[in-house]
Amino acid sequence: MRLGGRLAAAIEVLEDIGRRHRPVADALRDWGLSHRFAGGGDRAAIGNIVYDALRRKRSAGWLFGEDTPRAIGFGALLLEWGQTAQSLNDALDGDKFAPPLLSTGELKAATERRLDEAPEAVRADVPDWCAPLLEQAYGDAWVEEGVALARRPPLDLRVNTLQADRAKVLAELQGTGAAPAAIAPHGIRIPPIDGDGRHPNVQAEPAFQKGWFEVQDEGSQLAAALAGAEPGMQVLDYCAGAGGKTLALSAEMGNTGQLFAHDAEKVRLAPIFERIRRSHNRNVQVVSKPAELAPLTNHMDLVLIDAPCTGSGTWRRRPDAKWRLTERQLDARKGEQQAILDTAQAFVKPGGLLVYITCSVFDAENGEQVAAFRARHDGFAPVDHRQLWDSRFPGHQGAARIAGTGGISLSPALSGTDGFYLHALRRTA
Numbered sequence: 184m185r186l187g188g189r190l191a192a193a194i195e196v197l198e199d200i201g202r203r204h205r206p207v208a209d210a211l212r213d214w215g216l217s218h219r220f221a222g223g224g225d226r227a228a229i230g231n232i233v234y235d236a237l238r239r240k241r242s243a244g245w246l247f248g249e250d251t252p253r254a255i256g257f258g259a260l261l262l263e264w265g266q267t268a269q270s271l272n273d274a275l276d277g278d279k280f281a282p283p284l285l286s287t288g289e290l291k292a293a294t295e296r297r298l299d300e301a302p303e304a305v306r307a308d309v310p311d312w313c314a315p316l317l318e319q320a321y322g323d324a325w326v327e328e329g330v331a332l333a334r335r336p337p338l339d340l341r342v343n344t345l346q347a348d349r350a351k352v353l354a355e356l357q358g359t360g361a362a363p364a365a366i367a368p369h370g371i372r373i374p375p376i377d378g379d380g381r382h383p384n385v386q387a388e389p390a391f392q393k394g395w396f397e398v399q400d401e402g403s404q405l406a407a408a409l410a411g412a413e414p415g416m417q418v419l420d421y422c423a424g425a426g427g428k429t430l431a432l433s434a435e436m437g438n439t440g441q442l443f444a445h446d447a448e449k450v451r452l453a454p455i456f457e458r459i460r461r462s463h464n465r466n467v468q469v470v471s472k473p474a475e476l477a478p479l480t481n482h483m484d485l486v487l488i489d490a491p492c493t494g495s496g497t498w499r500r501r502p503d504a505k506w507r508l509t510e511r512q513l514d515a516r517k518g519e520q521q522a523i524l525d526t527a528q529a530f531v532k533p534g535g536l537l538v539y540i541t542c543s544v545f546d547a548e549n550g551e552q553v554a555a556f557r558a559r560h561d562g563f564a565p566v567d568h569r570q571l572w573d574s575r576f577p578g579h580q581g582a583a584r585i586a587g588t589g590g591i592s593l594s595p596a597l598s599g600t601d602g603f604y605l606h607a608l609r610r611t612a
């Protein structure tokens with residue numbers, strides 16, 4: 184397929200996503216099933232246009248004065264693929280599979296409209312209602328952070344130190360662009376792809392099958408490392424999901440002590456069994472029934488709450504979620520976070536740690552949530568987060584926002600990671 188056919192397919196997929204409110208991955212998969220002639224390169228290119236269009240939906244739409252699938256599809260190529268309106272028309276001319284060429288009016292709009300004159304929320308590529316929330320979190324840097332949240336993400340891996348070391352995994356991944364991550368000691372980064380490229384399928388690597396590494400954003404790796412799990416500890420991962428942090432904690436603990444992995448949803452927890460097997464974790468017990476957690480009350484050295492949240496820190500990877508999110512959903516997540524904090528705190532032993540994590544960039548789910556928890560519960564005091572960060576990641580003082588006793592926040596523009604928040608509280612009574 185030439186560029187025109189790929190763009191037409193991307194516009195079709197964007198129409199499907201808009202019409203049927205479907206997740207991007209589902210819409211792309213269905214398109215692939217009904218167009219079996221398309222090769223892997225075509226599918227990757229179409230996927231890239233679709234994801235770019237969703238990441239840059241507002242700024243792409245701004246160029247044409249509307250955010251129709253056609254406008255944002257073309258806009259993605261203008262903003263992210265180094266095309267100009269004229270070079271696009273030249274490339275599409277004579278391609279019978281291409282969408283109609285840009286009209287005189289569209290050419291004029293795309294040539295004359297300037298993104299640097301657009302309102303801030305357009306440049307930041309976020310819904311209007313989210314702009315004040317980003318400003319609250321990032322102050323003057325909020326547009327820059329919005330822009331970074333709309334960029335293509337890297338592919339990050341965490342070396343499973345129970346099975347391998349970084350040099351060994353890097354040697355296996357030679358030729359993929361893999362390099363040591365900037366901050367995470369066991370992290371490996373394959374940079375964001377350009378244009379119609381695609382990341383290597385690392386999960387097909389024998390090294391992955393042998394459990395030498397996991398796919399995990401560097402921010403998630405840093406959050407897990409900051410939680411402070413140590414060999415021999417009793418740890419409860421209360422919202423373990425598919426176990427991304429569980430596996431990292433288990434490795435930090437050197438496969439010793441006990442790590443209980445719980446989640447309210449059995450379906451979310453299901454993949455953890457295969458992952459534990461592949462990664463050779465021997466200190467993890469999966470506890471799906473809340474009643475079976477009762478004996479752990481007051482006994483845990485560390486309780487990790489990787490809370491359900493809006494996921495606004497992961498918009499680079501799930502840009503459709505950015506446009507689907509509503510204030511009502513934010514309120515619902517806040518209610519869940521509050522209830523989980525109130526329940527999970529009871530498992531911390533006196534002197535133990537309660538560590539709260541989200542992959543949200545909104546203070547309402549982060550610092551404000553922890554402040555409200557502390558107002559409801561005596562006996563928990565924040566650790567010194569500056570000291571915590573500096574001791575774990577010396578030499579990276581400026582790579583996170585640290586608000587004294589107010590937690591640690593990671594962001595794409597400052598930290599080069601997904602947006603994450605971590606707040607560690609010690610039980611004092």
Ligand SMILES: C[S@@+](CC[C@H](N)C(=O)[O-])C[C@H]1O[C@@H](n2cnc3c(N)ncnc32)[C@H](O)[C@@H]1O
Nearest residue numbers: 422423424426427428446447448451489490491
């Ligand atoms: C951010 S995800 C966890 C991701 C996971 N820790 C990881 O690193 O891959 C949040 C999880 O919280 C779970 N959850 C939601 N409400 C819960 C509750 N009341 N108790 C325990 N888990 C809950 C969800 O099912 C979801 O799997």
